[in-house]
Amino acid sequence: MGSKTLAVIAVVLVIVVAFFVLDTTSLLDPILERLSLREPEATYNSVLRVDGYVDEANSPEGFYAITYSVSNMGNETAQNVTLAAVVDGEPQATKLIPSLSVSDNANYSLVVPAASGELHLVSLQASCEDSVDAYSFSFGAEMPRTFSDNTELAKLFVTPREPSLVALKDEVLKDALLKMKDWIALRNWVGNNIKYEHDDAVHGVRDYWQLGKETVALKTGDCEDFSILLCSLLRAAGYSPDDVYVVIGKNPNGYHAWVKINLGSLGWYNLEPQENGWATLVGDFLTLSDYQALYQFNDQQFHQIS
Numbered sequence: 001m002g003s004k005t006l007a008v009i010a011v012v013l014v015i016v017v018a019f020f021v022l023d024t025t026s027l028l029d030p031i032l033e034r035l036s037l038r039e040p041e042a043t044y045n046s047v048l049r050v051d052g053y054v055d056e057a058n059s060p061e062g063f064y065a066i067t068y069s070v071s072n073m074g075n076e077t078a079q080n081v082t083l084a085a086v087v088d089g090e091p092q093a094t095k096l097i098p099s100l101s102v103s104d105n106a107n108y109s110l111v112v113p114a115a116s117g118e119l120h121l122v123s124l125q126a127s128c129e130d131s132v133d134a135y136s137f138s139f140g141a142e143m144p145r146t147f148s149d150n151t152e153l154a155k156l157f158v159t160p161r162e163p164s165l166v167a168l169k170d171e172v173l174k175d176a177l178l179k180m181k182d183w184i185a186l187r188n189w190v191g192n193n194i195k196y197e198h199d200d201a202v203h204g205v206r207d208y209w210q211l212g213k214e215t216v217a218l219k220t221g222d223c224e225d226f227s228i229l230l231c232s233l234l235r236a237a238g239y240s241p242d243d244v245y246v247v248i249g250k251n252p253n254g255y256h257a258w259v260k261i262n263l264g265s266l267g268w269y270n271l272e273p274q275e276n277g278w279a280t281l282v283g284d285f286l287t288l289s290d291y292q293a294l295y296q297f298n299d300q301q302f303h304q305i306s
C-alpha cells in the first residue's frame with residue numbers, strides 16, 4: 001500500500017473518530033447559520049417542565065417536605081397552567097397559574113405525614129394549552145442496598161434531580177469551543193475520579209449499592225456504583241429515560257453492571273463506566289463483549305431482558 005493511500009486512510013480515520021468523540025454541533029451550527037443552510041426557528045410555544053424532590057433536611061419528624069415546581073422552558077408565555085401533585089394516589093392542592101413567562105418558574109411545597117421505611121409515590125403533572133409534562137418519584141423506602149427486582153426500589157438508585165449531581169454535571173460540561181460529546185466528558189469524569197473498591201472493604205458487606213451522591217463523596221465504588229452514578233449524570237444531562245440505562249448482566253465468571261446509551265444514528269452503545277473516555281470505541285467492546293444483559297433500569301423504567 002502506497003504512502004498516499006495510508007495518509008488518506010489515516011485522515012478518514014481521524015475524521016470518523018472526531019465525529020464520534022467531539023461535539024461538532026458547536027462548530028458546525030454557526031457555519032450553517034451563516035450560510036443560511038439552517039432555517040431560523042419560527043415557532044413559538046410554551047414548554048412546561050415539572051420537577052420535584054423530597055427535602056429531607058427540612059422534613060419534621062414523621063413528615064416529609066416535598067418541594068415541587070413548574071418551569072416554562074419554551075419561547076412563549078404559558079397561560080392558565082394547572083399543576084397537580086398526587087401523593088400515594090391522593091390528590092393534594094392543585095395550583096392554577098394564570099401566566100408563566102419564558103424561563104420563569106413557580107415553586108411550591110407541601111408537607112405530608114408518612115411513616116419512614118415505607119415506599120411512597122409522588123406524581124406531578126402540569127398542563128396548559130401548548131404543553132403537558134409529568135414527573136414522578138418515590139421516597140421514604142428503606143433502600144435494600146442490593147439488587148432488588150422490586151422495580152420501584154431499583155429506580156430509586158438513579159437520581160438525575162439530586163442537586164449535587166446536577167451541579168457536578170454542569171461543572172463537567174462547562175462550555176468549551178472544541179468540547180467532547182457530553183456523554184464522553186461525563187464518563188471521563190467518572191472513570192478518572194472514582195476509584196474501584198470492593199464493597200466489603202468499604203461497607204463490610206459483600207454487596208452495597210451506593211447512591212450517586214455517596215459515590216461522589218466517597219470517591220470509591222464497585223461496578224454498580226460506577227454505573228448508577230454515570231447513568232444519573234447522563235439523565236441529568238438530558239438523556240431521555242428511553243436512551244440510557246444501568247445494565248445488570250453476567251458472564252461465566254459472575255455478575256457485572258455497566259451503562260448502555262442510545263447514540264441516535266450510531267445506535268446503542270455499551271460503555272464500561274470504570275474506564276475513562278479513552279476506552280470509547282475499542283476498550284468498551286473488549287471489556288463488555290462476553291456479558292449477557294439480564295436487567296436494565298433508570299429512574300423511570302425497569303426492564304427484565306432475559
Ligand SMILES: [Ca+2]
Nearest residue numbers: 208209222225
Ligand atoms: Ca457497591
